Amino acid sequence: MRVVVAFAVIAAALAGCASPRHAMVGNASRITVAPDLPLDGTIMQRVTAIICAKAFIDPQPAPADALAALQNEAAAIGAAGIYNVKYAQTGLLDRCGIMPGTRATAIAYRAGG
Template sequence: MRIAVACIAIALVLVGCASPSRNHIAGSGANVTVAPDLPLHASIMQRVSAMICADSFIAPTPSSADALKALQDEAAAIGASGVYKVKYAQTGLLDRCGLLPGLEATAIAYRM
């Protein structure tokens, strides 16, 4: 019985740690450009991703514009000047959004 309670407690702690932060700094990614291809003289940094979750079960899936804004914020946080090859994917059941609908944006960050 104690082992079962301990396992449940550990699972709840891990779920709490894995849940995305709903607070992000607005406008920090305003200077990050979105390009279809890697510009000349740019150096590739790394792949970045951002996931936006709906506020409730009945809320619609977040828009691609919201996911792009979060992606630009993530790229700005690592010092990138732009991203390219942006792709969107709806999150599945029990992803970082839990049971809520969500949208994930991924891209490759670069610096000029």
């Protein structure tokens, strides 16, 4: 039984590493980063992006890289912008495993709502 559980945990961890990355969306650079929800904005959903280092000895990925990936995620759902952006280092149980990583989360909104 322990072998089955260990195998399931390892398979789940490797599946997270093998998940496909979203292709860059053409208008990701148009995603506005705002400190608060604009008056004409309508909340869509929370978006999250995690950037992992390539190797265990590499430094923590920069927040700017995580922000670019976050803007890509927001563009993929058709958002006009994001607000309330927060950054955090990833832990051992996150998608990066033992590699250093940076997670960015924000709330996506659409304009003119």
